[in-house]
Amino acid sequence: MKTLSNYLKDEDRHFRINFFNTLSGVRSVWMVGTQSKAGVKNLGLFNSLVHIGANPPLLGLIFRPHSVPRHTLENINESGLYTLNSVTSELMHLAHRTAEKFEAHEDEFELLGFTPWYFGSYPNVPAVAESPLKILLRYVEKHLIAANQTQLLVGEVIDVHIKVDAAVQSDGSIDHQILGHLAVSGLNDYYALSHLLSMSRSDD
Amino acid sequence: MKTLSNYLKDEDRHFRINFFNTLSGVRSVWMVGTQSKAGVKNLGLFNSLVHIGANPPLLGLIFRPHSVPRHTLENINESGLYTLNSVTSELMHLAHRTAEKFEAHEDEFELLGFTPWYFGSYPNVPAVAESPLKILLRYVEKHLIAANQTQLLVGEVIDVHIKVDAAVQSDGSIDHQILGHLAVSGLNDYYALSHLLSMSRSDD
Numbered sequence: 164m165k166t167l168s169n170y171l172k173d174e175d176r177h178f179r180i181n182f183f184n185t186l187s188g189v190r191s192v193w194m195v196g197t198q199s200k201a202g203v204k205n206l207g208l209f210n211s212l213v214h215i216g217a218n219p220p221l222l223g224l225i226f227r228p229h230s231v232p233r234h235t236l237e238n239i240n241e242s243g244l245y246t247l248n249s250v251t252s253e254l255m256h257l258a259h260r261t262a263e264k265f266e267a268h269e270d271e272f273e274l275l276g277f278t279p280w281y282f283g284s285y286p287n288v289p290a291v292a293e294s295p296l297k298i299l300l301r302y303v304e305k306h307l308i309a310a311n312q313t314q315l316l317v318g319e320v321i322d323v324h325i326k327v328d329a330a331v332q333s334d335g336s337i338d339h340q341i342l343g344h345l346a347v348s349g350l351n352d353y354y355a356l357s358h359l360l361s362m363s364r365s366d367d
Numbered sequence: 368m369k370t371l372s373n374y375l376k377d378e379d380r381h382f383r384i385n386f387f388n389t390l391s392g393v394r395s396v397w398m399v400g401t402q403s404k405a406g407v408k409n410l411g412l413f414n415s416l417v418h419i420g421a422n423p424p425l426l427g428l429i430f431r432p433h434s435v436p437r438h439t440l441e442n443i444n445e446s447g448l449y450t451l452n453s454v455t456s457e458l459m460h461l462a463h464r465t466a467e468k469f470e471a472h473e474d475e476f477e478l479l480g481f482t483p484w485y486f487g488s489y490p491n492v493p494a495v496a497e498s499p500l501k502i503l504l505r506y507v508e509k510h511l512i513a514a515n516q517t518q519l520l521v522g523e524v525i526d527v528h529i530k531v532d533a534a535v536q537s538d539g540s541i542d543h544q545i546l547g548h549l550a551v552s553g554l555n556d557y558y559a560l561s562h563l564l565s566m567s568r569s570d571d
Contacts, residue, residue, distance in 0.1 A: 215517055356550065
């Protein structure tokens with residue numbers, strides 16, 4: 164029987180990181196849009212979004228202790244507002260570049276060629292026009308994971324913009340294949356989605 | 368412009384729940400295996416797994432305040448151990464039934480026809496033989512989300528079992544299409560995965 168020690172024995176640090184980064188399976192991938200006090204727009208790539216609850220609508224994001232998108236966290240701490248912007252195969256290569264390190268004064272919308280888009284009464288938090296699903300969140304609470312100093316940031320959904328109305332089914336569920344959304348495993352492996360089936364909702 | 372109020376206005380409670388349950392996109396889906404002090408084996412369906420870190424390898428699970436899989440949480444509180452068992456299209460219909468309500472004395476492995484499988488030195492925490500990827504975790508810490516009384520449970524990966532060695536790539540990353548894994552959106556919408564591409568790992 165092959166167990167963990169067989170996989171990781173004598174393997175290098177990169178092998179171990181890739182193994183554990185991809186172990187938990189696929190998840191949705193998002194560009195998080197924020198803006199600094201000085202007005203600099205920022206985008207960061209996140210795959211650690213977790214559903215916390217539907218009423219009130221709460222979503223959680225995991226922030227690594229010294230990770231690349233630290234501007235995102237600083238901006239959220241300042242403004243309390245952030246956007247989630249979905250990623251399709253058309254946007255994938257450009258979106259993946261938002262994980263690169265940029266300087267604090269660099270506007271990642273301009274640098275990468277994304278178009279800023281704003282929810283009506285929130286002119287100070289940019290969303291990505293090209294993303295088919297955009298979510299506006301307000302910071303609610305955060306939790307420090309003692310075991311590795313990551314932070315869980317919980318936000319409440321304030322508004323949502325969906326490009327294709329037909330993606331919202333008659334029962335309220337959103338079809339992510341219609342929106343062309345991708346999933347990601349670890350930091351680098353992108354997957355396309357095919358909607359297989361909807362189970363009975365009798366247990367909801 | 369159509370925003371949140373347009374989608375949810377005049378809609379019923381189910382529409383709202385489905386909308387927000389599926390808003391955050393797809394995620395991996397798992398059967399969580401536990402065992403009570405009395406030796407009753409339990410399976411619960413979870414789609415709220417989040418990667419917390421690779422070193423040490425930590426995974427988080429969200430538990431709703433009064434959700435169906437409360438036996439899972441009780442068993443973890445008692446034993447400190449639990450397994451994550453992946454779901455394929457072959458297992459999907461049976462796996463989905465682990466979300467149903469069962470009595471505390473009912474063994475869900477027996478009732479649903481799953482085969483218990485054990486990590487070598489852990490005979491008191493069942494995994495699902497049929498799942499191509501099985502993960503053994505030990506409870507580390509938990510956090511109460513004040514906004515809606517959900518709990519984030521953080522566990523450390525103790526061991527892993529993968530049925531198909533070829534799913535572990537030369538760089539350590541796991542290919543979830545090779546393992547036949549599905550993703551889920553909300554509680555009921557299942558998606559198949561196609562591995563599109565692996566981006567450069569130069570930024571790792």
